[in-house]
Amino acid sequence: MSEISVRAVVAEDRQRWEELFHGYRTFYKNPHDDAVADRVWSWLLDAAHQSEGLIAELDGEIVGFAHWRRFARPSIGQTGIYLDDLFADPAVRGRGVGAALIARLQQIAATEGASVVRWITADDNATAQRLYDRVATKTRWLTYDAAPTAG
Numbered sequence: 001m002s003e004i005s006v007r008a009v010v011a012e013d014r015q016r017w018e019e020l021f022h023g024y025r026t027f028y029k030n031p032h033d034d035a036v037a038d039r040v041w042s043w044l045l046d047a048a049h050q051s052e053g054l055i056a057e058l059d060g061e062i063v064g065f066a067h068w069r070r071f072a073r074p075s076i077g078q079t080g081i082y083l084d085d086l087f088a089d090p091a092v093r094g095r096g097v098g099a100a101l102i103a104r105l106q107q108i109a110a111t112e113g114a115s116v117v118r119w120i121t122a123d124d125n126a127t128a129q130r131l132y133d134r135v136a137t138k139t140r141w142l143t144y145d146a147a148p149t150a151g
Helices: 011-027 034-045 097-112 126-135
Strands: 004-008 052-058 061-073 078-088
Touching (some): 011 034, 011 061, 011 078, 052 097, 078 097, 097 126
Antiparallel strands (some): 004 052, 061 078
16 A cells, blocks of 8 residues: 655645645635635745645655645634645545644644644535544534624
8 A cells, every 4th residue: 555645845845736726615615816826825835824725645646635724722822723725636535645734733733732623614525524523523513604804
């Protein structure tokens, strides 16, 4: 069985990352948009930006990514890691890519003294939820979005 390796994103990953990123956006019914890909890629390579990226490789090929950031948890005076996006090439699903990316984030959290690795997923994404139910605890918290308003 092949081993999955996980590492930080680097500039040379752009082409394959973008292919996967477009697949991710398509999965969530977001249109192909080069401007969005350019913006997110610039964030991932900008050490001053809060967003960071991980790449998963299988047999030397890039097969998945995770976008993440640190967040403050004022109610407990700690920091957590927030997993914004997780995607594995459909051709390798079920081979541990998502689990390897999450495990790496758990390692980063432990090294940094973060209290949690947290994420959300769509309520109809049953495939992802099977993985998440194995590697994490479903919380009781609901998510709300409010539109910006001029004020």
